[in-house]
Amino acid sequence: MIYKVSAADLKTLQLNDQDPTASVLQNVAVILATPKGSVPMYRDFGLPQDFVDRPAAVAKPMICAAVKEAIEAYEPRAQVLNVSFSEDRAPGQLIPIVEVEIINE
Helix, strand or coil: CEEEEEHHHCCCCCCCCCCHHHHHHHHHHHHHHCECCCCCCCCCCCECCCCCCCCHHHHHHHHHHHHHHHHHHHCCCEEEEEEEEECCCCCCCCEEEEEEEECCC
């Protein structure tokens, strides 16, 4: 089954969630919401911010690559199928929406 996840989906954080699907989707949302370097003692976790203030045409491929790499590294139970963007909030603000498939679901 394919799921769509964005950082906006992280409304509440449930530790030790017993539902494996919910746990994977929450982990993907946490990865998307976390700037790389912001977690003490775990500085490589999250997305790098080198795409900030770049033109959308440059930032989009940078974000796609960063999202795929981060999810592969930190949530191996999810396979990234596609990364699209929601641009309807503020002009120039790119919100990645990731389509993932959960492995061994």
